[in-house]
Amino acid sequence: MTTAAPIRVALIDDHGLCRKGLAELLWHRAGIKVVGATGDPEEAQDILSKHQPDLAIMDLRMPEMPGLALMKKLREAGVQTPVVILTMCDSQEDLAGALRAGARGYLLKDMDPDDVVDSVRRAVKGELVVAPAMAGKLSQLLGAPKAPEKPASRALTDREREILEHIAQGMSNKSIAKALDISHDTVKLHVRHILAKLNVSSRVEAAVYAVERKAAAGGSSH
Numbered sequence: 001m002t003t004a005a006p007i008r009v010a011l012i013d014d015h016g017l018c019r020k021g022l023a024e025l026l027w028h029r030a031g032i033k034v035v036g037a038t039g040d041p042e043e044a045q046d047i048l049s050k051h052q053p054d055l056a057i058m059d060l061r062m063p064e065m066p067g068l069a070l071m072k073k074l075r076e077a078g079v080q081t082p083v084v085i086l087t088m089c090d091s092q093e094d095l096a097g098a099l100r101a102g103a104r105g106y107l108l109k110d111m112d113p114d115d116v117v118d119s120v121r122r123a124v125k126g127e128l129v130v131a132p133a134m135a136g137k138l139s140q141l142l143g144a145p146k147a148p149e150k151p152a153s154r155a156l157t158d159r160e161r162e163i164l165e166h167i168a169q170g171m172s173n174k175s176i177a178k179a180l181d182i183s184h185d186t187v188k189l190h191v192r193h194i195l196a197k198l199n200v201s202s203r204v205e206a207a208v209y210a211v212e213r214k215a216a217a218g219g220s221s222h
Helices: 015-030 041-051 067-077 092-100 113-124 132-141 151-155 158-168 173-179 184-198 203-216
Strands: 007-014 032-040 055-058 083-085 105-108
Touching: 007 015, 007 041, 007 132, 015 032, 015 113, 041 055, 041 067, 055 067, 055 113, 067 083, 067 092, 083 113, 092 105, 092 132, 092 151, 105 113, 105 132, 105 203, 132 203, 158 173, 158 184, 173 184, 184 203
Parallel strands: 007 032, 007 055, 055 083, 083 105
Antiparallel strands: none
16 A cells, blocks of 8 residues: 655745744644745745755744745745745734735644644645634735625524534634643534535635635624
8 A cells, every 4th residue: 555755845934943843733733744944035945946845834923035025026936835824923914915925825823733734734735734823814905895695604603603603713622622621623623514515615704704604794793
């Protein structure tokens, strides 16, 4: 039986502690191999050209060269490695700039570690991944609320609607479990049911749906 090759990523961040912590998280939780890590723009280009990883995880604010400028430089040099931004910056302008620059995702450094790992896996498969806490800003970038009315959405239970509201606030499964005084596994099960009923494939799509639905209803959840 053939074993699938591990996902290979490069980390581009000027904080060494962040690079080390993320490398350990990805390897120990998901077997994702870091083929290179640096905060230097020239080294970053060398690493991506030499190793051709599946994904580059890049900070936005770096003193030598900001992430978006580095992305442009890499593309001009013919480096086509997909990039996911991982940052503390949660502004709509930064999100818009990253997506315009061709980033495959926009994650926040205060996300739950499991959500970061899951987002990296999905980004490697070609999905656009955005931190659930940025769902409202993403929805605004996508345009006016479309007043979504999916028949499946009416099948959500009261508990599922409650959990969906928490997802739209960017809360992790662990935080939701604590807030609602239920187990982490119970939350994960509810989230799976919510995604299936809304016919979406990710938490951020579910969060955008919740934000648009709330806006279409005039900003009230009642």
